[in-house]
Amino acid sequence: MTDTLTTRTAPPDAPADALSLDRAALERLQLERLQWSVRHAYENVEFYRKKFDDAGVSPDDIRTLADIVKLPFTTKEDLRQNYPFGMFAVPMADVRRVHASSGTTGRPTVVGYTQGDLDRWADLIARSLRASGVEPGWKVHNAYGYGLFTGGQGAHAGIERLGCTVIPVSGGQTARQVQLIRDFEPDAIMCTPSYLLTIADAFDAQGLDPRGTTLKVAICGAEPWTNEMRAELERRFDIKAVDIYGLSEVMGPGVGNEFVETQDGPHIWEDHFLPEVLDDDLQPAAEGAMGELVFTTLTKEAFPVIRYRTRDLTRLLPGSAAPAMRRIEKITGRNDDMIILRGVNLFPSQIEEIALAIEHLTPHFILELTRQGRMDDLVVKIECTPGVGAETSQAAAQILQLRVKERIGTSIGVEIVAPGSLPRSEGKYKRLYDLREKTA
Numbered sequence: 001m002t003d004t005l006t007t008r009t010a011p012p013d014a015p016a017d018a019l020s021l022d023r024a025a026l027e028r029l030q031l032e033r034l035q036w037s038v039r040h041a042y043e044n045v046e047f048y049r050k051k052f053d054d055a056g057v058s059p060d061d062i063r064t065l066a067d068i069v070k071l072p073f074t075t076k077e078d079l080r081q082n083y084p085f086g087m088f089a090v091p092m093a094d095v096r097r098v099h100a101s102s103g104t105t106g107r108p109t110v111v112g113y114t115q116g117d118l119d120r121w122a123d124l125i126a127r128s129l130r131a132s133g134v135e136p137g138w139k140v141h142n143a144y145g146y147g148l149f150t151g152g153q154g155a156h157a158g159i160e161r162l163g164c165t166v167i168p169v170s171g172g173q174t175a176r177q178v179q180l181i182r183d184f185e186p187d188a189i190m191c192t193p194s195y196l197l198t199i200a201d202a203f204d205a206q207g208l209d210p211r212g213t214t215l216k217v218a219i220c221g222a223e224p225w226t227n228e229m230r231a232e233l234e235r236r237f238d239i240k241a242v243d244i245y246g247l248s249e250v251m252g253p254g255v256g257n258e259f260v261e262t263q264d265g266p267h268i269w270e271d272h273f274l275p276e277v278l279d280d281d282l283q284p285a286a287e288g289a290m291g292e293l294v295f296t297t298l299t300k301e302a303f304p305v306i307r308y309r310t311r312d313l314t315r316l317l318p319g320s321a322a323p324a325m326r327r328i329e330k331i332t333g334r335n336d337d338m339i340i341l342r343g344v345n346l347f348p349s350q351i352e353e354i355a356l357a358i359e360h361l362t363p364h365f366i367l368e369l370t371r372q373g374r375m376d377d378l379v380v381k382i383e384c385t386p387g388v389g390a391e392t393s394q395a396a397a398q399i400l401q402l403r404v405k406e407r408i409g410t411s412i413g414v415e416i417v418a419p420g421s422l423p424r425s426e427g428k429y430k431r432l433y434d435l436r437e438k439t440a
């Protein structure tokens with residue numbers, strides 16, 4: 001369904017049910033599409049043409065999937081340099097929609113979609129929802145933010161595509177979310193894991209039991225979350241919580257999704273995206289080893305990306321529920337939210353994992369990084385469950401401190417704060433506050 005688009009730009013077709021392909025057939029499709037995508041980027045985006053020419057590589061050099069390593073990388077900085085539309089590969093008249101990242105630092109990055117891209121995106125969200133156990137005819141409460149962020153509208157189109165009823169709530173106004181969940185009786189909810197926690201608390205605050213809702217499954221993503229957080233959300237709502245992965249530069253939500261039967265990390269929809277995991281030297285990591293996730297799009301028309309460095313850290317694993325497609329381990333960190341504390345690497349998710357295993361501590365915490373002289377200090381400000389006495393909460397704080405020292409190998413401070421005193425998530429939750437400039 002490509003409306004005004006010239007056939008020149010359309011990617012090679014695939015069978016309707018790509019999930020049933022065996023690995024060899026999938027790889028043949030990937031190679032055909034990779035060759036198309038690389039040529040499409042080279043011929044239509046000045047940035048890629050120049051970059052390939054400088055590296056002495058041409059689309060003709062891609063004869064096997066392994067040849068991808070010959071191609072140069074693309075970074076977020078490259079996207080910023082070409083702000084706003086410099087990396088679009090089709091005429092603007094063929095772009096049906098744009099989205100943009102929030103761009104907390106510097107310019108936002110802008111991405112675009114043709115009608116064909118929007119169709120494939122809706123199909124992949126529908127596939128992701130099926131993997132999550134959502135069935136046609138269900139009502140889906142969509143609390144991902146609508147607007148320039150890809151979460152809201154991306155999920156919206158896929159919910160409709162699957163044949164579900166979409167309840168387009170967007171993020172925020174938490175009391176209203178509670179009301180709508182009670183009144184409209186949705187079967188599934190889509191939002192960030194931290195926001196689902198905020199909603200659970202809002203139920204509690206109104207004296208309502210979140211286990212009493214009609215919700216059966218939550219499709220959570222857009223930020224790192226641990227299996228401990230998953231267990232907490234599943235317990236609070238009596239639901240299954242499934243991981244949806246994606247990023248705007250590569251498409252948006254639905255680059256990969258977990259299967260509810262296995263809950264063992266998102267399968268990457270490899271008929272549309274070619275994943276690589278690279279080591280510190282940007283060489284292919286050993287099989288199953290941890291590294292940076294890099295993607296090449298295989299079917300994107302308006303905004304193809306070649307070897308885009310995501311900064312997300314994970315491993316590539318064999319497929320399980322969809323055997324031909326590879327999986328990634330649940331992403332619990334990005335290399336830009338890694339804290340180096342007195343020479344020791346630490347991720348906010350490690351604190352989440354440790355804290356949630358300690359009685360009386362809640363997932364409501366923030367991290368403050370300060371500097372005294374030349375020393376960096378990290379303080380975890382964390383809420384205890386309501387009604388816990390000072391002595392018990394101090395004991396819990398000490399356990400947290402001790403376990404962080406034992407498992408991560410560095411000393412941190414822990415400060416117990418009053419229940420409800422920390423900011424609540426309405427989307428992607430900001431955990432780390434770097435106050436070093438202010439305190440040095």
Ligand code: DLL
Pocket residue numbers: 101144150151220221222223224225243244245246247248249252253254310312330331332334
């Ligand atoms: O967050 C797209 C999305 C929307 C995914 C809704 C899932 C659900 P960006 O705003 O470009 O796009 O942020 C992308 O968020 O590189 C990861 O660091 C992080 N991220 C996304 N999904 C997950 C996940 C959307 N399931 C960045 N687990 C990515 C961990 C995730 N991190």
